[in-house]
Amino acid sequence: MRLGIALLSVLLLAVAPAVPAGAQEAPAGMKGLYLLTDYPAVTVRPGSTSTVNLRIQNYALPPERLALSVSGAPQGWTVTLLGGGQPVAAAMAATNNSTSLQLRLDVPADAAMGSQNLTVTAKGASAEVSLPIAVTLAKELPAKLTVEPQLPSLRGTSKSTFEYQMNIKNDSGRNLVASFAAQAPQNFEASFTEQYGSQEISSIPVEAGQSKGIKLKVRPPSTVASNTYPVAVRVTAEDATAEAKVQLEITGQPQLSLSGRDGLVSSRAEAGTEATIPVIVANRGTAPAEEIELAGNAPSGWKVAFEPKTIDRLAPGQTREVQAQITPPQKAIAGDYMASLRASSRGETASSDFRVSVATSTMWGIVGAGIIAFALLIMVGAVARFGRR
C-alpha cells in the first residue's frame, strides 16, 4: 500500500508541467519563431516620440540568441530597441515563451510627410524573423488628452472663491499621469484640488480610456477691479497636451471705511453739552455705495446723532465728511469713554471707535470759589460786628 502511494506521487510529479512560469501552451501544430506587434502600422506626429510594443514569440523551438536590428529608418530618425527599459541589441526567447521589446521612434520635427517602412529583424543561428512596420507621419493626430470645464464662466465678487469643475479624459491607449498648470492674471491665486477633497494636487493618474475630475480654485486679490479675467488651464502628460480656458467675471463691491478727520479718533466733550466730531466716510471699494446709514453706539444715557443722517450715494474712491454730534449725560463723571460710530450700506459696514474725554464743567469750580468767598465774607462780617477791645 505504501509503495502504491509513492508510485502515485512520482507519477503526479512527472505529469506536472515542467515549463517555466509565464510560458504559454503552444497551440497544437504551431512551431517556429515569430516577431509580433499589435499594430504594425502606426501614425506619428513629427517632433514627437512614439513607442511600438514588440514581442518575440518562440513556439516549440530551443532557445537561442537572436541579434536584433532595425532597417529602413530615414536620415535623422532615431530608432531604438528597448528591452526591460534599456537599449538592447539581442534577445532570447525561451521555448514556448515570449520576450517583449519596445521600438522607440524619435521623429525629427522637420521630417517629411508620408509613409516610411521600418523592418525589425531578429536573427539567430537557425532562425530569422523580420517584421515590417509602416510609420505614417501626420501633422494632426487625434487628441490623446482632453480637458473640459463643466462651467467655464463664473461670476462673483472680489472676495469670493471661484471653483471650476474639470474633466480630464485620457483618449490615448496608455495609462497617463496628467499634470496641470493654470495661468491666471497677476496676483490671482490658482490651485488644483481633487474633485471631492481639499488636498492640493499638481498631477493625477488617468487610466486609458477613463476620465478624472479635478477642481480649479481661483481666488482673486481683494482689491481687483470689476472686469472679466481669463484663466488658461494646461494639462500635459508625456507628449500630449490639452488646454482649456475659463473666465472669472468679477463684479464690483463697495467697501466703506470710517475715520476721524486727519485720523483723529479722540475728542473732548463737556458733561451735558453737545460735542461735534468730524467723521470721514470713504468708499474704498469698486462699486458705488448707496444709502449709507450712520449710527453710533455710546454708553447708556449718551446721545449720538449725525448731520447728515444718511449719505445717498458714494462713488468708489470718494470721501464725504459728516458731523457726529455726541452728548454725554448731565451726570457723566469725568474720564474717558468709548463711542463706536458706524456706517452701513446694504450689508457693507465700517465702524470706528472714538475716545471721548468728558470734562466736568468749570462752573462748579467757580461755585466752590464762591463758597470760600462767602465764608471769608462771614469772617469779615464777624470781625466788623464783634470787633472790640
Add this chain to the structure above:
Amino acid sequence: MRREGSPRRGVGVVFFRELFDHLTSVRMLVLELLVVLFGAVVVYFAAEQIRNTTAEDPFLFLRLFAPPGQSLLSFVTVLSILIPLIAIGLGFDAINGEYNRRTLSRILSQPIYRDALLFGKFLAGLATLSICLITLWLMVIGFGLLRLGIPPSTEEMGRMLVFLLVSIAYAGVWLSLAMLFSVLFRSTATAALSALGLWLFLALLWPALAQVVGEAISPSDIRFTMIGIPTPDTVAWQQGLARISPGTLYGEAVVAMLNPEAQSLTNLLAQFQGRVLGAPLPLDQSILSAWPQIVSLIAGMILLFVVGYIAFQRQEVRA
C-alpha cells in the same frame, strides 16, 4: 467797647512771637520727630516696593505717597492721622493757656486787639504746620529722587503741590477746631481731651457709624443687593454722612490727586456708566473732581475759626 482802628494792628507782633514760641518749643520738637520717624519708615517701604516693581507707571513718584494696593501703611494714611494730632497739639491751649498763666490781660493791655491776638495765633499755628508739612514734603521728594533716580514729571509736581495745599487746609481745620475748644473751655486739659475725643470719634467711629445711619435712613434695595451692587441712594446717604468727618474729605481729595486711576466709589460708579478703565484723568479734571472736598476743607477751616472768633470776642477775659 468798640474797637478803634484796624483789627490787623498787632497781628504781626503776635504772629512772629507765637511762631518763635512754636518752633522752639519741646512739644513741637516731639511732634516733628513723630512725623519724620513715621514718614521716613513708611516712605522707605514704599520706595522699596516701587523699586521691586518693574511695571511701567506714569505716576511713579506719586506712589511714594500712596503705594498702590496697600493703603494701611502709606504716607498719606500716616499723615491723615498725624496732621490732626499736631494741629490739636499746637492749638488746644492757645487761649486758655494764656488765661491760666494770667498773661491774657497783660497782652491785651498792650496796643493789641483781641482780633489781632486770635488772628496772629491762628496764622502762626498754620504757618508752623505749613513749615512742618512743606519740610516733610520736600524730604519725601528728595528721598524719592535719591532712591528712585527719576525726576517727577510736571503733572506729578502739580499733583503733589495740590496735595500739599490740601494737607495744609486739613491741618487748618483741626487747628481752628482746637482753638475753638481752647476758647470755649477754661481748662487746657478739657480742651485737649475734647479735641482729641472729637478727632478719635470722627476718624475711627464716624465712618462706621455713617454706614449704619445711612442704611437706617435709606435701606438697601433688595434688587441691587441681589446682583451685588450697592444701592445708589444708600451709598449717597452714607457718603454724605461720612463727609462730615474732615478725614473723609481729606482722604477723598488725596485719592483724587495722588491716585488718578484709583478705584474709589465714584470711579466704581463711573465704570457702570461705561468709562474706560485705567485711563488717568488730567490734572485739571482731577482737581475739579476733588474740588467739593477741597472747598469744604477750606470753608470749614474759615467757619470754625469764625465761630471761635465770635466766642472769644463775647468772652470776659479779665481774671
